[in-house]
Each structure stands twice: as C-alpha cells, then as structure tokens.
Amino acid sequence: MAKVLMKGNEAIGEAAIRAGCLNYFGYPITPQSEIAEYLSRRMPEVNGMFLQAESEVAASYMIFGASAAGERVFTTSSSPGISLMSEAISYCAAAQCPAVFVNIMRGGPGLGGILPSQGDYFQATKGGGHGDYHLLVMAPNSVQEAVEMVMKAFPLAEKYRNPVIILGDGLIGQMMEPVEFPDHLVSTPSDKSSWATSGMATRKSTQRNLVRSLFLVGNSLEDNNRCLKAKYDQMKKEEIQCADYNIDTDYEALIVSYGTMSRVCRTAIDILKKEGIEVGMIRPQTLFPYPDAIVQKAAWKPSCRVVTSMELSMGQMVEDVERVVQGRRPVTWFGIAGGIVPAPEEIVDEMKRVLHAHQS
Amino acid sequence: MARVFQKPKSMTSAHTHYCPGCTHGIVHRLIAETIDELGIQDRTVGIAPVGCAVLAYHYFDCDFQEAAHGRAPAMATGIKRVRPDLLVFTYQGDGDLASIGMGEIIHAANRGEKFTAIFVNNTVYGMTGGQMAPTTMPNQKTTTSPAGRDVTNCGMPIKIAELISALQTPAYVTRQTVIKPKYIIKAKKAIRKAFEYQMAGTCFSLVEIVSTCPTNWGKTPLESIKWTETDLLPYYQLGDCKTPDA
Numbered sequence: 001m002a003k004v005l006m007k008g009n010e011a012i013g014e015a016a017i018r019a020g021c022l023n024y025f026g027y028p029i030t031p032q033s034e035i036a037e038y039l040s041r042r043m044p045e046v047n048g049m050f051l052q053a054e055s056e057v058a059a060s061y062m063i064f065g066a067s068a069a070g071e072r073v074f075t076t077s078s079s080p081g082i083s084l085m086s087e088a089i090s091y092c093a094a095a096q097c098p099a100v101f102v103n104i105m106r107g108g109p110g111l112g113g114i115l116p117s118q119g120d121y122f123q124a125t126k127g128g129g130h131g132d133y134h135l136l137v138m139a140p141n142s143v144q145e146a147v148e149m150v151m152k153a154f155p156l157a158e159k160y161r162n163p164v165i166i167l168g169d170g171l172i173g174q175m176m177e178p179v180e181f182p183d184h185l186v187s188t189p190s191d192k193s194s195w196a197t198s199g200m201a202t203r204k205s206t207q208r209n210l211v212r213s214l215f216l217v218g219n220s221l222e223d224n225n226r227c228l229k230a231k232y233d234q235m236k237k238e239e240i241q242c243a244d245y246n247i248d249t250d251y252e253a254l255i256v257s258y259g260t261m262s263r264v265c266r267t268a269i270d271i272l273k274k275e276g277i278e279v280g281m282i283r284p285q286t287l288f289p290y291p292d293a294i295v296q297k298a299a300w301k302p303s304c305r306v307v308t309s310m311e312l313s314m315g316q317m318v319e320d321v322e323r324v325v326q327g328r329r330p331v332t333w334f335g336i337a338g339g340i341v342p343a344p345e346e347i348v349d350e351m352k353r354v355l356h357a358h359q360s
Numbered sequence: 361m362a363r364v365f366q367k368p369k370s371m372t373s374a375h376t377h378y379c380p381g382c383t384h385g386i387v388h389r390l391i392a393e394t395i396d397e398l399g400i401q402d403r404t405v406g407i408a409p410v411g412c413a414v415l416a417y418h419y420f421d422c423d424f425q426e427a428a429h430g431r432a433p434a435m436a437t438g439i440k441r442v443r444p445d446l447l448v449f450t451y452q453g454d455g456d457l458a459s460i461g462m463g464e465i466i467h468a469a470n471r472g473e474k475f476t477a478i479f480v481n482n483t484v485y486g487m488t489g490g491q492m493a494p495t496t497m498p499n500q501k502t503t504t505s506p507a508g509r510d511v512t513n514c515g516m517p518i519k520i521a522e523l524i525s526a527l528q529t530p531a532y533v534t535r536q537t538v539i540k541p542k543y544i545i546k547a548k549k550a551i552r553k554a555f556e557y558q559m560a561g562t563c564f565s566l567v568e569i570v571s572t573c574p575t576n577w578g579k580t581p582l583e584s585i586k587w588t589e590t591d592l593l594p595y596y597q598l599g600d601c602k603t604p605d606a
Contacts (some may be wrong), residue, residue, distance in 0.1 A: 058463065064435055066438035
C-alpha cells in the first residue's frame with residue numbers, strides 16, 4: 001500500500017479503524033484533539049461509532065461498558081485526561097476487559113503544559129490507578145511506529161484481556177510523516193462469548209455472564225490478583241519489544257531512551273561517532289514489559305563504562321535502568337521536562353561530560 | 361395443585377443480603393417480572409452500582425456488569441452505543457446517582473441514551489453506614505449529620521426526577537414508591553413502561569423509587585413506611601414528571 005503523509009494524531013485514529021476497531025469514545029484535550037476530530041468525520045464513513053463524552057471519566061467508563069459487552073473499543077487522551085481515566089483503567093484490568101488507550105503525553109504535573117513530555121512513565125508502567133495491575137505499554141518513536149503499535153494493540157489487549165496503552169508524546173501526535181497501514185496487522189476480534197455481557201441470546205447460551213471487580217468472598221480477590229499476575233508474567237515472556245542503535249560497536253557508553261527522545265539520541269550518536277566516540281543505544285518499544293535482559297546485557301558489555309537514561313522527564317525510566325543494571329555500571333540520568341525537546345548537541349555534550357566523569 | 365405464585369424467571373434462587381424492611385427486594389422483583397413479561401431476559405444487561413445493591417447481580421439472572429461508584433450511566437452508554445440491540449438498565453442508589461454520579465446521569469439523560477435508569481432513593485448512603493446523601497431530608501439525622509441535616513450548610517435535598525425533567529431531551533421521568541401494595545402496582549407499571557420505551561427505541565427513561573432504609577434511619581420497618589408517607593412523600597411527590605406523549 002502506498003505511503004500517505006499524515007499527522008500523527010490522525011494516523012492513530014485511522015490505524016484503529018484499519019485494525020478493525022469501529023468504536024471510539026473520547027474527550028478533547030490538547031495535544032491530541034485531532035484524533036477525536038478526525039474520527040468524528042471518519043467513523044460515520046465506515047459505519048463506526050463516535051461519541052464525545054462529557055468528561056474523560058465518563059469516556060473511560062463507556063470504554064469499560066462497551067468492552068465488557070464484547071466489542072472492540074478505544075479512547076485517546078493526554079496526561080491530565082489519563083489521570084481521570086485511571087480509575088476506569090484499574091477497573092478494566094481487574095475485570096479483565098480488553099481496551100486500547102492512547103496517551104499523547106504533555107508536560108505535567110498539574111495542568112502542566114501542552115508541549116511534548118514523557119512525564120507519565122511511572123503512571124503508565126507502575127500503575128496510575130489503584131491496586132495490583134499493569135498495562136501493556138508501547139512507546140512509538142515515529143508516526144509509522146505509532147500506527148503499527150495501535151494496530152497491534154487490539155489483538156494484544158484481547159490476548160491478555162487487559163488494557164493496552166500507547167504512550168506517545170505531543171511530538172508524535174503533532175508531527176506529519178509518511179505512513180502506511182500494513183495489511184498484515186489487520187486482525188479479527190477474538191471470541192469473547194465465555195465472559196462478555198453480550199446478551200445470552202447473542203451467544204446462544206442459557207448461562208449469564210458477569211463482569212465485575214468486587215471479590216469479597218474467601219480468597220477470591222487473592223485468586224483474581226494471582227490470575228492477573230500470571231498474565232503479566234506471560235507478557236514478560238512473550239511481548240517484550242526493543243530496538244537498538246550502534247550496538248555492534250565497542251561503545252564506551254550506553255544510552256537508554258524511548259519515544260521522541262530516542263530520535264534525538266540517534267542523531268547525537270551519529271555526531272559522536274564522527275568525533276570518534278562510540279555510544280550505543282537501547283530503545284525499549286515496550287515499557288511494560290520492560291526489556292530487562294536486553295538493557296542489562298548491553299549495559300554489562302565490557303567496553304561500556306556508563307549507562308545514561310535519556311528522558312523527557314525528571315528521571316523516571318532511570319529507575320528501571322538502575323534496577324536492571326544492578327550496580328554493575330554507573331547509571332546516570334539526563335532529562336528535560338518543560339516541554340522542550342533538546343537539540344542533539346545537548347545530548348552530545350552530556351555524553352562527553354558523563355564519559356569524562358567516568359574514565360576507564 | 362396449580363402454582364399461583366413463584367419467583368420471576370429472571371431472578372436467581374439466591375437469598376438477598378438486604379436488611380428487614382428494606383425495599384430493594386421489591387424493586388428487584390418488579391424489574392425481574394418486567395423482564396419476564398417482555399421476554400427480554402436473554403438480551404438484557406443490567407448494571408449494578410456501588411452501594412447496597414452492589415451485589416444485585418447475584419439476584420438477577422441476566423448478564424450483568426458492576427460499575428464504579430456513580431459511573432453506571434457511562435457504562436450503560438458504552439453498551440448501548442456499541443450494541444443498540446441489547447436492553448440495558450442501571451440500578452443506582454442516591455449516593456451513587458445523585459452525588460458522585462450526577463455528571464454521568466445528567467449527560468446520559470441529556471444525550472437521550474436509550475437505556476433505563478432505576479433510581480432507588482432512600483435518603484442515605486446505605487452500605488457505608490448511613491451517611492448523609494444529597495437526598496437526605498432537612499434535619500434528618502445521619503452518621504455524618506448527627507445533629508440533623510443543616511440546609512444552611514448543605515443545601516436542600518435534590519429532587520432528581522424534577523432535575524432530569526428540566527432537560528429537554530429525556531422523555532420518560534417518573535417518581536414512584538413501593539411502601540404499600542397500591543404504590544407497588546403503580547411502580548411496576550412505570551418500570552414496565554420505561555422498558556417498553558427502551559424496546560421501542562423511544563428515549564432515555566428514569567424511574568425514581570422512594571425507598572426505605574430502616575437500619576440507617578434507626579426505625580422499625582413499619583415506622584419507616586410511616587415516616588416515608590409523612591415526611592418523604594410530601595417533598596418527593598409521586599407521579600410522572602415527563603412522558604413522551606405529553
């Protein structure tokens with residue numbers, strides 16, 4: 001299929017439709033409102049459903065209700081809106097309802113700003129809502145990758161009966177790039193008749209289905225939480241995705257970076273290479289499950305003296321980098337979180353400074 | 361011997377956890393009878409609230425979802441928008457619908473979402489132990505208004521049926537009670553009408569049912585019925601607030 005030039009937000013909306021999701025509930029928030037605008041005119045063309053909810057809270061419960069009824073659904077928002085949706089996300093995880101959420105991150109905390117940020121790493125990977133749950137978190141660094149991750153998200157959400165979140169940022173949403181929608185990522189919705197409240201007649205059954213998250217009796221809550229944990233353990237085995245750059249060299253330092261920030265790092269690594277300094281990069285594409293073993297192996301390479309987590313935040317992913325490096329190498333953090341995306345030269349300078357501070 | 365009375369098919373055999381003198385059980389039965397009479401058990405999805413009726417799905421024999429506090433109308437919207445062929449009802453109390461879920465019910469009603477909201481108003485938060493609700497009467501003592509509801513501090517109780525009726529879109533809004541057989545017969549008709557409107561794709565409907573909570577009111581079941589008649593019904597007046605035909 002031919003490539004088309006599309007804005008990230010619009011491409012994300014189109015990707016969901018191409019993936020076979022024809023139901024969208026959402027609420028406007030900068031910098032992702034174009035997704036709702038695009039779908040408000042596109043969904044009627046494909047006999048799909050678009051509804052603008054009265055709030056992110058309501059939108060996320062419409063997602064929960066529709067998912068629990070057995071249909072493919074998705075919503076999109078940006079950081080403050082995802083905070084409001086986090087209650088329903090916790091309920092979806094507890095009740096094992098598949099759904100796709102997209103967070104086009106903006107700066108925070110609070111109202112923050114409307115420019116790109118990666119400040120919601122903790123929220124996406126460590127919880128967000130209450131209770132013992134995880135989301136499958138995917139972080140694109142291009143419009144094309146955002147499209148592919150959205151298309152993959154629906155079958156993954158159904159495979160695990162768990163919400164999947166695409167963690168983009170304002171740059172991914174606002175940038176225009178050439179994209180294609182790969183036919184091989186089109187998927188058929190899974191059979192949900194064993195659990196969804198689709199109406200007994202729909203599934204020709206005399207058994208009713210219940211979708212719930214309250215477990216009062218005996219060990220039922222413990223059992224449910226163990227069931228969820230088993231799914232997260234399976235994700236760790238089967239769903240880790242990761243890219244790398246300049247990793248086959250005897251690099252002196254390793255950058256770990258994801259999303260928009262990783263693209264700046266790639267340019268910085270090219271500049272450093274011309275100056276005779278080799279720096280490698282691991283770019284997690286799934287943030288949960290985190291590519292523990294891959295980051296660890298790259299960090300422990302004998303030539304590598306120091307590991308730096310490069311983020312558009314005040315130091316969030318660095319905690320996962322420290323966790324997997326296990327003190328075997330110094331781990332540093334460099335980040336900008338005011339909505340500014342740094343120039344490659346800033347990354348170059350930081351890596352030179354870090355390497356100087358950690359001489360062999 | 362002919363069987364002249366039995367539980368509705370759409371109810372399970374479970375014993376309810378409701379207190380003696382509570383009217384939830386009657387309301388449950390009226391809904392289940394309606395589902396039976398209309399032959400819609402196999403395409404009905406109910407939504408349980410947070411509150412005393414959080415376990416309602418133990419008692420209804422149809423598909424059920426369990427909502428977060430106040431969010432049932434959003435979940436019902438989600439279902440109806442993607443599966444308009446299903447029949448959906450929410451079952452909500454006054455803490456749920458009139459307080460934390462006020463935003464969801466107002467907007468669902470105003471969009472004309474084609475589900476049925478059953479609103480059980482007993483003037484208190486039941487399950488959490490009888491705290492003050494937006495529907496608590498002036499001077500009514502609760503565990504968070506031990507000296508009685510001070511309306512200069514907390515405002516007057518919210519009349520949900522009238523509030524929803526002020527919106528132009530919703531078409532069937534009524535207030536009923538189930539404290540005596542004559543009222544139960546009327547409440548049943550109202551619930552059935554609400555489901556029939558939904559089946560016809562007519563409109564959003566809300567049936568408010570003034571109910572009792574002897575445990576948290578500190579009254580016997582009979583005193584509760586009496587107090588409902590003397591103190592609640594003059595304020596929460598019974599009858600249709602809005603009908604599609606009007």
